[in-house]
Amino acid sequence: MTNLHKVVSEYLSPKEIEQVRDAFRLADQAHQGQFRSSGEPYITHPIAVAEICAGWQLDVEAIMAALLHDVMEDTGVPKSELAERFNPDVAELVDGLSKLDRLGFESKSQQQAESFRKMLLAMSRDLRVILVKLADRLHNIRTLDGVKPDKQRRVARETLDIYAPIANRLGLNQVFRELQERCFAAIHPNRFRVLHKAVLAARGNRREVLTKIFDSVSAALPAAGIEAKVMGREKTLFGIYDKMSSQKKSFSEVLDIYGFRIIVHTLPECYLALGIIHQLFRPVPGKFKDYIAIPKVNGYQSLHTTLVGPFGTPIEFQFRTVEMHNVAEQGVAAHWIYKAKHETLSDIQKKTHSSLQSLLDIQSQTGDSNEFIEHVKVDLFPDAVYVITPDTEVVSLPRGATLIDFAYSIHTDVGNRAMASKINGEYVPLHTELKSGDSVEIITSDAAKPSTQWLNYARTGRARSEIRHYLRTIRYKESVQFGQRLLTQAFSGLSIDYPADDDPTWDKLVKESGAKSREEILADIGLGKRLAAVVARRFAAAHPLIATTAAEIDTMSAAKAAPILIQGNEGQAIVLSRCCGPIPGDEIIASVRAGAGLIVHTADCPVARRAKNREPERWVDVSWDQNTAKHFVVRLEVIALNERGVLGRIAGEIAQADSNIVQVNSQDDAGETLLMSLSIQVEGRKHLAKVFRTVRRIPQVRRIVRVKG
Template identity: 45%
Template sequence: MTPGDPALAMLVAVPAGDAVPGYVHALERAASYLSEAQRGLLRQAWAVGAAAHEGQTRKSGEPYITHPVAVAQVLAEQGLDVETLVAAILHDTIEDTPLTRADIARQFGETVAELVDGVTKLDKLSFSSRQEAAAESFRKMLLAMSRDLRVILIKLADRLHNMRTLGAQSPEARRRIAIETLEIFAPIAQRLGMNLIKAELQDLGFRALHPWRHTIIDKRIHSQPLVRREALTQIEAKLAQRLALEKLDHQLVGRIKTPWSVYTKMRSQGRSFDQVMDVFGFRVVVASVPDCYHALGVVHAVYKPLDGRFRDFIAIPKANGYQSLHTVLFGPYGSPIEVQIRTLEMNLIAERGVAAHWAYKMGIETGGNSAQTRAANWIANLVESQRGTGSSLEFLENVKVDLFPDEVYLFSPKGDILSLPRNATALDFAYAVHTDVGNHAVTARVDKKLAPLRTKLVSGQTVQIITAKSAAPSTQWLEFVATSKARTAIRQQLKQLEHEDAVQLGHYMLDRALGAQGTALDRIPMPRLDAYLADNRYSRLEALLADIALGNRMPVQVAQALAQEQPQSPAKPGARNPAATLSQERILITGAERGVISFAQCCLPIPRDEIMGYHSAGKGIVVHRLECPNVAEYRKSPDRWVAIGWDREVAGDFSVAIRIEVENRPGVLAQVAAAIAQAESNIDRVEYLERDSNIAVLRFGIDVTDSRHLDEVIRGVRRLHVVQDVQRC
């Protein structure tokens, strides 16, 4: 820094001894693992931050600087490096004080400045709502996380301290912040393996959201009956004795349930408090991986294991890097005993997750830290996902899906292990392998047997995806994928395919309209075309053509504008008027259209029906049956009519509705459904239109290939003696 630099005004002499507040001494004690010079840098950061935040207070009335210092203390208790702690102390300065990113970079280095900038929220004035601002802020934070994981560690510590001091907020703010914590930040902490922070965030969120429930459950947890405390002691003593006899150096601790874990189990499993608490939990920490399996044998010798309740997360770690052996034993008091067995390193990673990477001394585990590597891969996938997402709110919803993964572990044919959320399908697996594999997936082999892409997978299965170059995603895929990566990739590909279809259709429609003017698109001078595109704010011709197909521009009007002063082609004697010729050309529906051509829900046209097309703004061409009651209204806008018909090779399933009048008695619905299925038609929906003691009128939405197929369905239903009438809606 040079004299006169504005940042100098922020700098004060670093106080020593008694001049330093107690909260700074508390930070230094928590950061005792740092060198004396590094702890001096923390004091310097505090002095700069205190000067920058001078005059600012929290809602509790405390000086604002106490908050960022407390955030740094949370991180110091996790063993983070000095750059992270300095960035934590300064994390609100760019947003809330005159201190700039350049000021921080000059004094504390580019890395600290990058961390502070990554944590800084966006200007909320740019957004239409608080939700949109929060979502965009989260997207920005994610991109910063992809460059340096420490950004999210600071953000989590910031949220943790805010939750610890939530009492000063209004009831509405407490509720909003608590919900956000439980939905976003606690799951992120879990996804990063930071179980200590996750557990406290969940507990504080639960207490803020449901204070009465939290108080009751917490009181009951800490007032366990004497008989339970004695049982816990007896089991612990027996396990410790056998582990000692085997000369296993170990730590054995009982696990205490939190109010949040009790509450969620009571709700999700429909259990009472006593049923949830009727489980003893222990953790065994040993020196090495072989000792883990040795200890497993010992505890199985003390109490018999429950069949099917053993999980080996050492051989196959969880997605967040968590490693441990889990087993459940038959207890001596009729209660199950849950035991986790892990090494010291695994225990550190289980508690601190990615933060454990910076806690190791002398560079141990820095290259192969499973938690950090997996977290980096997860964030890289999210970054890839957000590139194909339309809005920040949509992206945030996709991330929420990824934050609650009860994982299944699957194998590729080469033996690679992939972890996916529970309920993941073969199609999710395809997209996990590679986006191109997912986009061209046709079917799958699950344990060497052919299976559809919608097949839900279970742990241990080997999955192979069969692809074809001609294959492409369909909108139905969105109904059964479970991962945000698959969902985003499918939507992105569908948009691309719809755009290509729209450009092709728009080109056809504009060419036809220009033909009526006696010219063609390739005969329009480029300067005139470029001027038209510029005047109407189109960056490319493809954007104009897509807009024409979607009904946002009328092809006749565009053609008239482009054909101005364009010389007409002289008509040969006896030749037909090109406009008349083109007016007879019809767009033919093949069944492969994606988004540009849709079928009206009012009349549900199917192949072999007499149809017309109506050019609807924003929707493209909407197809109606000629007998549809709405067609009379569309006749008032002949310029929007489109000549359309069915291709000879039209293929696919088309939605149609039939109205069935039946006798109202048990089993009738099943009989009708069976008759429809026998005619090889799929039922999409069923609803009762009328119902009394004798007669019921139902509306079935079904899929057929054409009108002849529909006739077969109707004949099959009519044969039922319980059916009184069938007709197409």
Template identity: 45%
Template structure:
């Protein structure tokens, strides 16, 4: 029976809508929406039907069937009426001439924002399909952080598309299915909507690996037939024991899904029989304390297998999932998996964030709470560090597959992190400021390095320092998107600031050759040059100079010539004083490893800034005569930081010799960064050490101390410029 359409327009629309499923939608809405709200949804349907008039899907059916089907899926989740209106209208901005402003005027701004959040970026030119998809995904995810209903509409949209994917080409089916497995099914899992995740995975599996899907599905059907007797016997034993103890509970066997079996076979490298030979049961009770009571009962019924118990009630998963999991040795030693949870936990396990609308009394509220809200807040921080949309998409993908570890703060709070997460990931999970200033940690009260991978159950205390800052090497070991985004964002801002300061000093040094400086140039001269060079402002000019993309001598000549109306002869070039703290625009060549006190010169390297070499370095070659990349440098009097230099030591093979060398270096206030050794003739060993010193005088004192060691036969500083170029 099809429900009567809303009274307004029903007569006029009768014949036109007879073949459309809008009547079924209205019937479903009568269960929980008011008549006025159903009228609003129908008005949105009328608007969408008019906008999509004449359009058809690849299957041949009218296009309006699709948005109505999407709304029906959301109606099954008991979503609010504005979400359903946006679902019916979700393609009008993307696929019709309708503008967002029209939706806001016809309905309201909230619905227009929802539809716009789901719409792809169709008005921009992208280099490739990947760029376009990544940019659209980024737009949708950021809209989701403002209103979770955006992603729920998109998930329902993807589910209906997967249900009707048969009309697409084989290539399109594989592409869409892969995207579903990589992005949309994991998002459904992250939001805790189990039924939606399972259906997306099964449909995508059937279309991406059709042969494997058929084989595993057939094998599962045969396995289920063979194990019915075992399942029935175990289920009867559990129910009998619960009845004896007066525990009211619902008990049911849990079926395995084809994609879940395939994924376990691939990840664990196991055969089919090893994966499916586990019988699963779910027990649903009334209260939390009853869950633990039932756990004791089933442990008395069958022996638990060591190490196979998980308490997700005390420590929920990152998507809010709660349940007790235990594996028992059943009849004839057959493994039995038991899940014990309350009715509310069961609802959340199936519907996740959607349970907020299905079972709560305030369906209009669109802000999630708890762990889902934490994940969304992390998403908001990612764009600051992500360089482009594709990088943002990759960061989100990392966060969508959290094979989790659970660690504790010193106050006893639990944090869920992806498997392989390090101390730095933990620090950023607490707060961005904690991550930016962390220097070490205590794990179980013992000092640990920032790169230490964490294990479940550990208590971690982060040690911070006010002057500390993120280091580029952290990007090698962090795994969470939030940590990676914050580190990248900080380093980009730091590089921009460092480049601006260094570029200004470089230009000032060149202008001094003409007895000029920036303050004495007419403002119009600099403005005219920036316009000619297509640069936004002086800050961008300074950054371009520091990174070697523009040469300071040429810029200085142009500015002076413009101010004087003629070309001037180049005077004596002033040396640029360096302190070693200029940051990333200034790097030190590894071939000769200059330190304070060395005579130095610099080469412009586009994209890297200035590379500092010792004047005697062979890699400088004839650059001084070329002039366009050469820059005169000198050390500032206030240099205080440490610099790395290489030292080669020949020493006799004697017990304790290496320890004597290490102790001597430490005694002189140096530090060993790296050490390599090679035996020469059985009696002599050559050590190559990378040590930190404050300058030539510090290095000289250190070498004198090393020469005093009896086992040392020769010592000297290494210059690799004759061997390779850096």
């Protein structure tokens, strides 16, 4: 406690220091008799966490929460006692830092994901939660030697996946680098030792080069009237290893880039110093980045340039002011250390809240905890691209982001209604990857809506969670409607009228099945999770309310009912099987698959026949509605003489038959014939027959067939 008292005495008032002492006394009493894996008294851990927070000059409530962060979870001290003894804010901070009880979770991974979600929600109310948590994790990583190797690797991997990227997102550069370095040593101890020795040897061999660069820069800047601090910047071992692994480079190739940092007093001096250094050494084309004009998402500002130094050695220089350097090293914590007197806690939170906004958006849209944690991992990329909106605003997105990601970053409605897009004034597909400097525009339409295919192109966690949320919501509505149609057919087969919404049997069925509502039962029927025949059987007046046996299901399935009419545009609740591609005019059959809804096949589909033999109770009667959708995709194979212009002639005739080609592939083996695979849009079998007749009139065409399977 002595060192903690010394640090907090530098900026807290005597009254606040007494509050810290009071929190320490409760923590010491609560953890009495508890020891860490290393054998030390447990209280040493909360004290160390509080010391890290005090180093960032966090306020008295955050220091108290750091001392008390484990008392609720490990000692059973209730939240109400903390609120009464200290204040509600301290109690809320400690509660946000406490893990959820493992009881009730199916797996440890689910428990960890839910704990992280809880912490993120608490952080959205008070940013100090994540700062204390990062201090807690930093001390745990510093003392990993006290636990078994398998736990060391597990904790280190979780830290690299989640907490190190969050530290980076918040601009806590020192914490970010230390977490990476220590986690690397825990996960790959042998590689860490070998790389450490290699770096020491290389640094000694090239000291002459670094000294020459340092002396040249140190002389040139004062000569131009610029007072600056010149610092050498070394790569971390993790950074070297990560670059070697990701870029498949050798150790010598990665270590060839040296770094220097030049810290000046004013913003104009950053650009002046850049010009002076460019006169000393030749710049490498394409290696200049201005993070002052366009800061990184975590608020980082600096000028970066790579130059060719003595003996052809690449050198990276960074130029920044003292304030920029403080923010670059301390990030969000710098706002506590260097805040102006008139700033309040809410002012500070506003400055940093935007850097984590996408994570908060994800948690609000995601239901499954493991899915949520995966979205968060995706969205914690350190690299970024910067694009410009039509209003000339700069938007930062992870590297590899597409136009779909950009649309959702603007607003959920823009993403959900995105119909087309432009980059630099030219129309491009929505899945186009963005590059820094692109001028981007999204064209929306009320008729547009997300599709499952978008998930293949979305890169950010926010876009993926928004798309999934939309699909789940729409699918639920469609499944309720379709479930009602299936249940109506089942009642018809039993010669029973469809029950009214206030029928008491609904309430019994909801209660016994564990569903939340009548709509949920209908949705489950539509998604294939419940059989309509079984649910209808519960309403049969002549039988008691009991579970239906397989024999009874067979009896009911034999009852004749009106077929379900298929239009082909019902959405996700009804799917036209890709194995046979049914179109209006084909004889069709359909099965209800768990979680997939109704799958429609052609009656002669071999896949459907095999499935029907295995599970006959899942098949229902279907037929085409009189009013079907206008466009159905059919696959064709065309064999034609390999003559010039034949493909264009075939495409022209298909267009003449009022059809549209969706996709075309041709195999030209320099022989006499050409094999073409086409996907075209037709309205039904009659329209397809018209296309066949038209194409067959072409002299070069030898064969045209519809492909199934």
